[in-house]
Amino acid sequence: MFLGVQAVALKEFKEGQCGDMLKELLYAILASQASKHVFPPVRYGIRYSSGHVYPFLVFPYGGRTLWEFADADTLDVPLKRNMCIQLTEAVKEMHSDDLVHGDLKGNNVLVMDRPLGLEGVALSLIDFSLTATSDKTTSVYSRLTEEEKLARLKRAYWIAPETAQGFRKSKSSDVYSLGFLLLDILIPKGEDKRNVYAGKKEIATYTPYMDSSLAILIMNCFGVRSGRPTAQELYAAFSDSDIINGIMNLQR
Known part of the structure; x- marks a missing residue:
């Protein structure tokens, strides 16, 4: 559908989709109101159809x-620096409003x-389906067996290990996932990022x-x-004009 001349995607919440789906609507609204980074802003409203009123979200469509972008x-x-600034600012603003995104990965940017x-x-x-204030986050993987947890970590490498082990999501687990987005x-382009991910704790990898x-x-x-930087610290680092001098061999 179109909103004015802009193509958009409509996400409706109908009967039988309350609970978690309605929570997603609420936190998407909170996040969009709290964060200046949302561009263009997420729109929301209600629609009347067949005697029922449904809430909906409108997202930009066509991005x-x-x-996809980093691989293509x-x-x-x-541009890399500017993207890192925008990304760290987005997470910083959510955290400053005590919101944990809970599912930071390349498909959600x-x-x-x-x-x-x-x-x-x-x-x-x-x-924002897993977004919550820091005191309301949940443990998504607490019911998995140890074997299932290890399999999930291997497949979804961006998930913080403590989260996969059953601890609640946190700002710190967001930062763990954010680190992979920065590497993305x-x-x-063209490098085997799997080697980087595998050696993520060895400086020679970087x-x-x-x-x-x-x-x-x-x-x-x-x-x-306890040793991870905050999103604020990451944002400050990439906002420093000297950061470009720290990025080498990126224009291959």
Whole structure:
């Protein structure tokens, strides 16, 4: 459907889809109101149909997910830095409002061209189905067997290990996932990212792509919970104009 001249996707919440689905609607509204990063903003409202009133969300349509975008395009250093700034700012703003996204991965970051001839791209977080305030987060994997937990970690590498082990999602587990999103942006197209993911706690893994100070910052995202940087600290690091000097060999 279209809203004005903009193509959009409509997500309706009908009878029998209350509970978790309605919670997603609520947190999507809260996140969009709290976060300046949402571009364009998520719209919401109600629709009357066949004697019933349904709430709905309207999302931008036609963008690409971060995974699709990073794999398809060769990104120059300024664009990589700008994308990292937008991404860390988005998570920082959610955390400052005590919201935990809960499912940060490449398919839940939308990359769109800026309108009206503006250069660059705009990033927006989507899918707030697991979002909650930090005191209301849940343990998604607590009922799995140890074998199932290990299998889930191997398949969904972006999930923080403590979350896969049954601990509640947290801002810290968001940061763990955010580290992988930053690598998705920073590691050049065509590289075997699986090798980087496998060696995520070894600084030698990163040095072909960035200097040691930036490597340590991102590597710390994958450490123990108490040692991970905050989204605010990551945002401040990428906002520093000297950060470009720390990104090497990215324009292959």
